[in-house]
Amino acid sequence: MVTQNATKTQRRRADRRAKKPLVRILQYLALAGFLVFLGFPLLWLISTAFKSSAEINSLAVNLFPLQPTIDNFMVALERQGLVRAAGNSLLVAVATTIIVTLLSIPGAYVMARYQGKLRSIGVGYILVSQIFPVILIVIPLFFILRSVGLVDSLLGLVAVYSVYTLPFSLWMLQGYVAAIPYDVEEAAAIDGANKLRTLQRVVFPLLMPGLVATAMFSFVSAYNEFFFALVLLQSPENYTLPIALSTFVGGEGKVAVGPLAAGALLSSIPSIVFFTLLQKRLATGLLSGAVKG
Secondary structure (H helix, E strand, O other): OHHHHHHHHHHHHHHHHHHHHHHHHHHHHHHHHHHHHHHHHHHHHHHHHOOOHHHHHOOOOOOOOOOOOOHHHHHHHHHOOHHHHHHHHHHHHHHHHHHHHHHHHHHHHHHHHOOOHHHHHHHHHHHHHHHOOHHHHHHHHHHHHHHOOOOOOHHHHHHHHHHHHHHHHHHHHHHHHHHOOHHHHHHHHHOOOOHHHHHHHHHHHHOHHHHHHHHHHHHHHHHHOOHHHHHHOOOHHHOOHHHHHHOOEOOOOOEOHHHHHHHHHHHHHHHHHHHHHHHHHHOOOOOHHHHOO
16 A cells, blocks of 8 residues: 555656646746737837838838938937926826825835724725726816816826825735734834834835835836826926827827837836836845844
């Protein structure tokens, strides 16, 4: 009996070893397909940005430009106010990120650590805020902002983005707080640390990946948002990047493909820089708080 069980176990192990190379090959194929799915549009965007108008309008399909030119970038920067729009988008996105992150920290901690009516209210607020579509709230939101003089202003846009982004940021960050063992806080309290010092020296370093993820989500959401900006902003000097890029589409539906591709490529640079600066923080801090006194 023991011999038969041992034989079955060995067969199972042999089957698993035989399946591992096949599974690994399928995983790499799926990863390669995913990279092609994501990378090809970006490669085509870069190629189009450096193509001349004649080459874009020709029937020939070339992945790489035959005669690279930077004329599209010059048109995008000079004629469409892209630099000013980029400054507005950065200002709105950074302000929204700071406000949402600062409000999410205490809210997420309370939701994760304390059980009671406050948590129920917070969860209800998050769920209810995700039920209503944007198109349903944009008209009353416009009238509310107009009554307080915040229509066609970046301040009003920051307020809208902060309120709209906060629920999901709270839900995401409270998951990170809940993953931190409460024993770590109790150990700090035994060592004589008060609540504020425990949060500052123990919880926050452990929460750093969650804070970075929340900041990334808030920044990208505010930086790329189009619909609220389209409804609330009216003056060209207040346009954000998505609205400025939409001006490359003419009144008759004619699209300036080259300048649009160049503008879209330039507009992606701040997001790439922001992610590059924060991606190292995303992988650190999980254990740093446990070694600080």
